[in-house]
Amino acid sequence: MNYPVWDIPFAGSGWVIGIIAIFHVMISHFAVGGGFYLILAERKARREGREDWLDVIRTHSRFFLILTTVFGAISGVGIWFSIGLASPQSTSALIHNFVFGWAMEWCLFIVEIAAIIVYYATWDRIDAKTHMRIGWLYAGVSWCTLAIINGILTFMLTPGKAWLAVAGTGRESSEFWAAFFNPTYWPSLVLRTLTCFALAGVWALVTASRIDGFAKPELKSEVIRWSSQWLLPSFILIPGALAWYLYAVPESSRQLLQLGVGTIGSGLFTQVARAALVTTMSSATILAVVYFLAWKNPKDFGLGHALAVVFLALAATGATEHAREMIRKPFTIGQYMYSNGLRKSEIAHVNQAGFMTGSLWTSGDTGEAMFRGQCMNCHTVDGYRAMRQLLHGRDRAGISKLLGMLHDVPANSPYKNYMPPLVGTPAEITALGDYLGKLVGAAAVDPVVQGKALFEANACNACHGDGGSGGPLAPALVGVGTRLPGDKLADFLKKPSDKAAAGGMQAPKLSDDELKALMAYLNSLK
Amino acid sequence: MSSFPKSEASVDSGPMHGVYKWADERLGLTDLAAFAAHKQVPQHKHSFWYYWGGISLLCFIVQLLTGVLLLVYYRPGKEAYESVRQITYDVDFGWLVRSAHSWSANIMVFAVFVHMFSVFFMKAYKKPREFGWWTGLGLLGIVMIFGFSGYLLPMDELSYFATKVGLQLPSTLPGMGAVVNNIVRGGPSVGENTVQRFFALHVVVLPLLFMPLLGLHLALVQKHGNALPPGEAARPASERRSVPFFPNFFAMDLAMWLIALNVITILATLFPWDLGQPANALASAPVGIHPEWYFMSQFQLLKGMGLVLPGMMGEIVGMGLFTVVLIFWALMPLFDSETVAGKRGRIATWTGYLVVTGMLGLTIWGYAAL
Numbered sequence: 020m021n022y023p024v025w026d027i028p029f030a031g032s033g034w035v036i037g038i039i040a041i042f043h044v045m046i047s048h049f050a051v052g053g054g055f056y057l058i059l060a061e062r063k064a065r066r067e068g069r070e071d072w073l074d075v076i077r078t079h080s081r082f083f084l085i086l087t088t089v090f091g092a093i094s095g096v097g098i099w100f101s102i103g104l105a106s107p108q109s110t111s112a113l114i115h116n117f118v119f120g121w122a123m124e125w126c127l128f129i130v131e132i133a134a135i136i137v138y139y140a141t142w143d144r145i146d147a148k149t150h151m152r153i154g155w156l157y158a159g160v161s162w163c164t165l166a167i168i169n170g171i172l173t174f175m176l177t178p179g180k181a182w183l184a185v186a187g188t189g190r191e192s193s194e195f196w197a198a199f200f201n202p203t204y205w206p207s208l209v210l211r212t213l214t215c216f217a218l219a220g221v222w223a224l225v226t227a228s229r230i231d232g233f234a235k236p237e238l239k240s241e242v243i244r245w246s247s248q249w250l251l252p253s254f255i256l257i258p259g260a261l262a263w264y265l266y267a268v269p270e271s272s273r274q275l276l277q278l279g280v281g282t283i284g285s286g287l288f289t290q291v292a293r294a295a296l297v298t299t300m301s302s303a304t305i306l307a308v309v310y311f312l313a314w315k316n317p318k319d320f321g322l323g324h325a326l327a328v329v330f331l332a333l334a335a336t337g338a339t340e341h342a343r344e345m346i347r348k349p350f351t352i353g354q355y356m357y358s359n360g361l362r363k364s365e366i367a368h369v370n371q372a373g374f375m376t377g378s379l380w381t382s383g384d385t386g387e388a389m390f391r392g393q394c395m396n397c398h399t400v401d402g403y404r405a406m407r408q409l410l411h412g413r414d415r416a417g418i419s420k421l422l423g424m425l426h427d428v429p430a431n432s433p434y435k436n437y438m439p440p441l442v443g444t445p446a447e448i449t450a451l452g453d454y455l456g457k458l459v460g461a462a463a464v465d466p467v468v469q470g471k472a473l474f475e476a477n478a479c480n481a482c483h484g485d486g487g488s489g490g491p492l493a494p495a496l497v498g499v500g501t502r503l504p505g506d507k508l509a510d511f512l513k514k515p516s517d518k519a520a521a522g523g524m525q526a527p528k529l530s531d532d533e534l535k536a537l538m539a540y541l542n543s544l545k
Numbered sequence: 546m547s548s549f550p551k552s553e554a555s556v557d558s559g560p561m562h563g564v565y566k567w568a569d570e571r572l573g574l575t576d577l578a579a580f581a582a583h584k585q586v587p588q589h590k591h592s593f594w595y596y597w598g599g600i601s602l603l604c605f606i607v608q609l610l611t612g613v614l615l616l617v618y619y620r621p622g623k624e625a626y627e628s629v630r631q632i633t634y635d636v637d638f639g640w641l642v643r644s645a646h647s648w649s650a651n652i653m654v655f656a657v658f659v660h661m662f663s664v665f666f667m668k669a670y671k672k673p674r675e676f677g678w679w680t681g682l683g684l685l686g687i688v689m690i691f692g693f694s695g696y697l698l699p700m701d702e703l704s705y706f707a708t709k710v711g712l713q714l715p716s717t718l719p720g721m722g723a724v725v726n727n728i729v730r731g732g733p734s735v736g737e738n739t740v741q742r743f744f745a746l747h748v749v750v751l752p753l754l755f756m757p758l759l760g761l762h763l764a765l766v767q768k769h770g771n772a773l774p775p776g777e778a779a780r781p782a783s784e785r786r787s788v789p790f791f792p793n794f795f796a797m798d799l800a801m802w803l804i805a806l807n808v809i810t811i812l813a814t815l816f817p818w819d820l821g822q823p824a825n826a827l828a829s830a831p832v833g834i835h836p837e838w839y840f841m842s843q844f845q846l847l848k849g850m851g852l853v854l855p856g857m858m859g860e861i862v863g864m865g866l867f868t869v870v871l872i873f874w875a876l877m878p879l880f881d882s883e884t885v886a887g888k889r890g891r892i893a894t895w896t897g898y899l900v901v902t903g904m905l906g907l908t909i910w911g912y913a914a915l
Contacts, residue, residue: 283633283640283817293814296641300810307803311796334811 029402032105043094050087052219058154108360170199206264220249228325243317272346297338357439386454470540500542584790594663604653621744644813669772705824845911
């Protein structure tokens with residue numbers, strides 16, 4: 020834990036990124052698709068000599084300029100701030116690897132912004148041919164910004180074998196292009212490009228819906244219908260592109276997506292499938308609304324209808340991006356860095372040296388620091404994926420068992436596909452258990468009760484009788500604490516005397532904690 | 546909606562014409578189309594409330610389809626809980642179907658209540674629509690029994706105890722309480738037999754009662770058309786606007802259905818219905834057992850009466866009060882029958898306000914008192 024922790028109560032820091040990013044996706048994809056819309060609409064208008072179309076396109080370009088440059092840029096910077104705070108380790112890894120990617124992105128971005136400002140400012144001021152060239156420049160450059168950021172985004176899900184081979188060696192950037200053109204790069208680029216075109220149509224409907232249908236019924240019908248067509252390629256091709264994408268993601272990610280088809284049981288990860296369902300449904304609704312309200316009845320298509328489509332598109336994009344983020348679990352960078360910022364390669368070392376040794380920013384309670392460092396990236400105390408709710412009803416021993424499973428990651432662990440392994444020394448993990456136990460008010464286990472259960476589970480009562488009352492094969496254990504005081508009882512249980520062994524006494528196979536509990540029970544027999 | 550083809554015009558020519566003519570002679574399609582086109586839907590500032598009957602109908606269709614799918618896996622009797630557990634946690638999309646069924650049921654009850662109160666305040670129960678009002682009340686009653694009987698079917702802790710509490714009501718009936726209780730429960734306490742009975746009620750008896758009544762209700766609406774609210778009716782005919790039910794209002798109805806369907810699916814997808822622990826008659830009832838929200842006001846009325854009156858008196862008086870209000874409510878078309886607004890009309894309106902306020906107040910009180 021090399022960095023301070025960003026504590027967002029209730030929602031969790033992930034949702035701060037999520038909300039900004041979903042907003043950004045809606046606008047940035049429009050910024051790419053909308054560029055093509057503007058220039059193709061302008062070309063159509065000029066070829067057909069439609070002055071009234073040009074007026075609409077000019078209005079749309081102002082809306083486009085303000086929305087994309089102001090809100091697109093603000094939310095883009097917001098993503099940087101929030102990921103830097105929420106996942107500093109991952110952000111650092113990305114910067115180390117992709118600094119030249121971002122340099123390219125930045126250069127293209129400057130050209131993009133300049134081009135759209137010039138495009139808007141030069142309507143009627145320069146000749147049509149030059150104006151359209153600027154439009155084409157904008158469209159081309161803005162698509163290139165997508166092509167670059169797409170490389171970095173897909174890298175996080177599927178970094179690819181070549182890059183993973185050099186990861187952690189200090190020569191990561193030698194595999195820059197392999198990391199960039201990673202296994203999901205192309206399907207994702209196709210998917211996003213199609214989304215850009217669909218969103219260009221959706222946002223264009225907003226402008227078109229404001230044309231006065233009574234004064235200019237012809238114009239309104241034409242623009243609305245032409246804009247509706249922009250959704251068509253996406254709706255036809257996206258299912259295929261999505262299948263290609265899913266083919267390229269790791270098997271474990273696909274499993275995560277399927278988990279929620281059959282059940283709502285296994286914790287909150289079934290919500291990935293449910294998010295995908297929301298995408299399907301809102302997309303189908305967009306298709307129905309655009310067909311029935313925009314295509315069939317363009318003159319009556321109002322701003323309310325258009326905003327409804329925007330809202331549905333927001334639901335579809337939001338749900339899709341959410342599902343995409345979730346299938347990356349338990350990593351932020353596939354097979355390299357876990358969602359809590361720990362590198363896969365450092366797990367063994369941290370288990371030995373302790374999680375707290377590298378944590379320069381914490382003081383005070385180890386358990387709480389463990390929680391903040393390893394759990395809080397995805398969990399909150401009371402809100403989203405709340406610990407109080409998830410651990411509800413578990414006693415302290417149950418929490419220990421869960422933490423043990425998260426630490427050892429046995430093959431049958433239901434958590435291994437979504438949660439990073441819990442790391443730290445046994446003392447640190449006990450401290451975390453104590454902290455969590457206190458958080459949920461877990462009942463401390465009465466060692467005498469636990470010991471009684473162990474006494475029966477290990478069949479001690481078969482010979483010594485229920486409650487240690489004695490039997491034909493073995494003596495009563497009442498008062499055994501006085502006969503074998505202190506460590507003698509423990510020694511005896513670990514290695515029974517020869518006489519007892521000859522009589523059939525076996526050393527019970529118990530952990531240290533369990534042995535303590537059993538002794539507490541035996542000592543209580545009086 | 547000018548782009549919608551007129552039903553007759555579209556078949557005037559072309560190869561479909563022959564087919565249409567053939568079918569028309571045998572089925573009377575033109576008459577049906579004329580019947581469908583005959584109804585005009587008034588357009589005014591209260592038109593929004595006309596949609597709620599349609600939303601209720603959509604919910605019923607969703608209930609029918611999801612209900613049939615649930616029937617494929619549900620097993621009443623001993624295995625009731627286990628089969629719902631399988632539906633929720635094992636069967637692909639079983640959770641979705643079950644959640645859609647539950648959410649749609651709740652939205653349906655809500656929509657039917659909104660529909661009833663909007664009809665009431667628009668005074669749409671007056672002549673000649675009395676039977677529309679009575680069939681509607683009948684449908685509401687059946688919907689409530691649908692809800693009550695369906696709630697028990699998963700047989701988890703909550704549904705078990707809520708049903709147990711709910712079934713104590715008939716025991717307040719003078720004289721025959723025990724007998725009625727025995728018949729409904731199929732034994733001295735809620736158990737397998739109760740689930741079996743509720744199942745028969747929920748999937749056979751109630752639909753058999755509901756569907757003909759619904760058919761009559763819809764036919765009456767079609768026959769008499771939508772009522773005008775008093776304020777609108779007072780305006781001269783030349784100032785009133787209306788659209789034909791088919792296809793114009795029907796298309797808007799469909800848009801509403803699309804919205805409602807999205808709401809149901811989003812709720813079912815993002816907030817699926819979980820299943821509690823299996824019902825255990827020997828366990829103590831979980832804290833805060835309470836009926837579903839649509840029974841809360843009645844529940845709280847009885848509870849409230851119990852606070853002021855001793856023993857069973859509270860429940861009996863509460864039941865009596867409820868019955869009297871219900872009868873007055875049902876007979877409202879006969880009481881408030883004048884076509885021009887008068888004293889009785891004002892009494893009816895104030896009764897409506899009282900009932901809405903009373904139900905909301907009792908419901909809030911009920912939840913606050915949990």
